[in-house]
Amino acid sequence: MAVWLRSLRYAAILLAFTTSAYAESDPIGYVKTHAGAAFVDAGGETLEAFPGLALREGDVIRTGDDGRLGLTLLDNTVMSVGPNAELVVEEYLFRPGEGELGLGVRLLRGTMQFISGVIAKLRPEAVKVRTTTGTIGVRGTRFLVKVED
Amino acid sequence: MAQRSGMHGGNLLLAALVAGLAVSACAPKSWVVLLPNEDGSTGRIIVSGPEGQAEVAEAGTAASLDTAVPETFDVSRGEIDTTFGDALQAQPSPPAVFRLYFELGGTQLTPESAALLQDVLNEVGARPGADLSIVGHTDTAGAAADNEALGLERAHFVRDRIIAAGLKLDRISTESHGEGNLLVPTADDVSEPRNRRVEIVVR
Known part of the structure; x- marks a missing residue:
């Protein structure tokens, strides 16, 4: 086999490995609504949002000047952001059978609505919404957050 | 909205x-x-x-x-x-929850629930990018291991009906709670129609 072909194959295998580690992690929720410039930075790629796009722990949700996006997580937590927002789901653990529960969200900028789901119902202290300087502890509830530099 | x-x-x-x-x-x-x-x-x-x-x-x-x-x-x-x-x-619709009930010991829906299945399909159709979780349950009649299997059969039955209507498989999760998650608490070996159910969350 020609050397270049072999190295191409190695490159393909390497690429498959790096992307599959991400793709093999289970979805934690899905995009449901979007308008304007709305993206998900996932596993080193930037994806345009569409309804049904799978979200995974660590994904960054971003919107532009005219953008907005809504998502629902598997425990029925509902979040939606307005324009110029950046939101990260830093931690997601939803295995109620094993008692493993946790949700950590960080809003870096923009506006967001948060409606708590099953994790907050089962273990309220395990749910945190963080901003640059503050932390919001959730006790089964719906609220709005705005973060501006 | x-x-x-x-x-x-x-x-x-x-x-x-x-x-x-x-x-x-x-x-x-x-x-x-x-x-x-x-x-x-x-x-x-x-x-x-x-x-x-x-x-x-x-x-x-x-x-x-x-x-x-x-x-x-x-x-x-x-x-x-x-x-x-x-x-x-941008707020998505809040998740919708449905309960479908079954006749004793199998995957035959009660007549009322068979009719309700259409509501589930309508709800899925009305939500772009819908995802579902389907959990099968049984009453306490019979052995726990058999009921674990029966719960899964019920969940799969509902899943198959929904797939037949055109929803992508990778956004449906199914599991069985067998007789371990009763809607109406009973003693063991009790036939209770309200416990023979599948719970569906449409997100």
């Missing part, structure tokens, strides 16, 4: 101006405001800054997120709509 007030443009502008005046003295740039839940109740949030905490338990009460100790203040409906209109408009 979020319910929006039917205010006229002029009133909205006035409300925004009044709200702007009310908070302009010490308006924080980053803040959180509590809203009532869909069911009319209101929860609680605990806001922490580097040097202190504040608890908010009333809808319309806000807390600053860029002060050492969070400071609480009131926010008008007008200012909420002005600031958060887009985030509110």
Whole structure:
């Protein structure tokens, strides 16, 4: 086999490995609504949002000047952001059978609505919404957050 | 979709101006405001800054997120709509929950539930990018291991009916709770129609 072909194959295998580690992690929720410039930075790629796009722990949700996006997580937590927002789901653990529960969200900028789901119902202290300087502890509830530099 | 007030443009502008005046003295740039839940109740949030905490338990009460100790203040409906209109408009429909009931010992839906299955399909069809979780349950009649298997058969039966209507398989999760998660608590070996069910969450 020609050397270049072999190295191409190695490159393909390497690429498959790096992307599959991400793709093999289970979805934690899905995009449901979007308008304007709305993206998900996932596993080193930037994806345009569409309804049904799978979200995974660590994904960054971003919107532009005219953008907005809504998502629902598997425990029925509902979040939606307005324009110029950046939101990260830093931690997601939803295995109620094993008692493993946790949700950590960080809003870096923009506006967001948060409606708590099953994790907050089962273990309220395990749910945190963080901003640059503050932390919001959730006790089964719906609220709005705005973060501006 | 979020319910929006039917205010006229002029009133909205006035409300925004009044709200702007009310908070302009010490308006924080980053803040959180509590809203009532869909069911009319209101929860609680605990806001922490580097040097202190504040608890908010009333809808319309806000807390600053860029002060050492969070400071609480009131926010008008007008200012909420002005600031958060887009985030509110992007809100997905709240998850919908359905229960389908089965005849004794199999995957035969009761006549009422067979009719309700169409509502489930309609709900899925009305939600772009819908995902579902389907959990099968049994009553306590028979052996626990058999009921574990029967719960899964019921969940799969419902899943197959939904797939036949055209939803992508990778957004449906199925599992069985067997006789371990009774809707109506009973002793072992009790035939209870309300426990023979599949619970479906359409998100």
